[in-house]
Amino acid sequence: MPGSPEPWTPAARRALPAMRAWRMAFHQDPELSLHEERTREKVVAALKELNVPYRTFDDTAGVVGLIGAGRPGPVVALRADMDALPITERTGLAFESKHPGRMHACGHDVHMACLLGAAAILSRSPRPLAGPVKLIFQPAEEEGGRGGALPLIERGCLEDPKVDFIVGQHVEPGVPLGSIGWKVGSFMAAADHFRLTVRGHGGHASTPHQGPDAIVVASEIVIALQTLVSRIRDPLDPVVVSVGSVHGGTRNNILPDEVVLEGTVRTLNPTTRETMEAALRRRVRAVAASVGARVRIEYIHGYPAVINHPEATRTVAAALGREFGKQRAVEVEYPIMGAEDFSQYLQRVPGTFLRLGVGIPGHSTSLHSATFAPDERALAIGAATLAAAAEGLQGGGQ
Numbered sequence: 001m002p003g004s005p006e007p008w009t010p011a012a013r014r015a016l017p018a019m020r021a022w023r024m025a026f027h028q029d030p031e032l033s034l035h036e037e038r039t040r041e042k043v044v045a046a047l048k049e050l051n052v053p054y055r056t057f058d059d060t061a062g063v064v065g066l067i068g069a070g071r072p073g074p075v076v077a078l079r080a081d082m083d084a085l086p087i088t089e090r091t092g093l094a095f096e097s098k099h100p101g102r103m104h105a106c107g108h109d110v111h112m113a114c115l116l117g118a119a120a121i122l123s124r125s126p127r128p129l130a131g132p133v134k135l136i137f138q139p140a141e142e143e144g145g146r147g148g149a150l151p152l153i154e155r156g157c158l159e160d161p162k163v164d165f166i167v168g169q170h171v172e173p174g175v176p177l178g179s180i181g182w183k184v185g186s187f188m189a190a191a192d193h194f195r196l197t198v199r200g201h202g203g204h205a206s207t208p209h210q211g212p213d214a215i216v217v218a219s220e221i222v223i224a225l226q227t228l229v230s231r232i233r234d235p236l237d238p239v240v241v242s243v244g245s246v247h248g249g250t251r252n253n254i255l256p257d258e259v260v261l262e263g264t265v266r267t268l269n270p271t272t273r274e275t276m277e278a279a280l281r282r283r284v285r286a287v288a289a290s291v292g293a294r295v296r297i298e299y300i301h302g303y304p305a306v307i308n309h310p311e312a313t314r315t316v317a318a319a320l321g322r323e324f325g326k327q328r329a330v331e332v333e334y335p336i337m338g339a340e341d342f343s344q345y346l347q348r349v350p351g352t353f354l355r356l357g358v359g360i361p362g363h364s365t366s367l368h369s370a371t372f373a374p375d376e377r378a379l380a381i382g383a384a385t386l387a388a389a390a391e392g393l394q395g396g397g398q
Contacts, residue, residue: 023113030084033143036061065135073131080115081141107171117383147341166351181355188306191339202257212293240266309350319392
């Protein structure tokens with residue numbers, strides 16, 4: 001019941017064998033964004049086993065469970081993402097992916113297992129929380145465009161009952177195993193995508209003077225884009241501009257008509273996001289015009305920045321300090337420039353996004369790596385984190 005000092009960690013440890021089994025099943029059978037049908041079936045089977053009511057959708061693989069319908073307290077949503085990455089696994093785990101070219105290299109298998117673990121301990125606890133808890137299993141976080149959060153929001157995942165707070169977490173090698181990282185305010189970046197089609201005068205490589213060389217113009221644009229970071233924005237306001245793809249030409253002695261550049265702009269501040277788009281458009285057009293080339297600019301807004309709600313974040317941090325000890329509820333100093341569509345929820349509901357520590361000294365690994373293999377001890381910590389966060393936001397555990 002609210003106000004009880006009993007920690008959730010012992011119950012989470014008791015649920016660890018089930019969480020291991022769920023995690024292994026997800027990990028062995030990874031599915032890419034927008035194709036998480038078998039993953040949905042596994043989630044549904046687990047919720048049925050736990051006697052947790054759930055809702056599915058005809059046109060998205062998402063699943064929304066509900067614990068404690070009708071309780072009078074605030075409604076807290078807990079979210080986990082479901083999709084894998086197009087990477088061939090090289091971890092050597094006994095439960096390695098059975099599908100070459102598909103791998104849970106970002107820890108979403110861990111996220112789902114932790115959320116199911118939280119469902120297990122919350123639904124079976126002799127001290128029910130003050131209000132309902134929604135369990136949001138979300139597809140397509142890695143899709144990077146529309147993503148999976150927005151379609152679920154449009155289908156009412158934050159309604160009926162209306163969600164008052166939301167919490168998510170992500171495995172993080174930069175945070176020690178056993179600790180949880182939190183931060184008020186800007187936590188992860190907005191991620192926008194640009195595609196620049198540079199058109200020059202194709203022809204024989206021996207006569208470049210006959211018209212703009214699209215490759216040279218594209219090269220000048222790549223260099224010019226780097227000055228946007230050093231000369232347009234405040235040096236205390238982090239921004240990343242990276243060109244990740246350059247395509248043009250077929251032979252060493254042929255000048256192509258066209259070169260295509262693709263890249264990303266990462267920002268933490270919504271105003272800076274607008275400033276950088278306008279500056280990029282101006283700079284690219286100016287470079288192309290200076291040599292008589294033409295350029296088509298496509299600029300696509302991706303996920304917004306993850307901006308943690310101050311009051312909700314501090315409430316969750318206090319709950320985690322009570323659960324694990326203040327030394328393990330770590331306030332992280334800096335945001336990261338990666339992106340997450342958890343931001344879509346935070347634009348509509350107060351909440352916070354956390355970093356679940358999986359870092360081990362001397363063991364170097366990184367997200368989106370073919371060798372990424374977070375320690376399974378993080379499962380119990382992640383499940384207890386979600387339960388403690390929900391309890392704290394509903395006014396319990398004081």
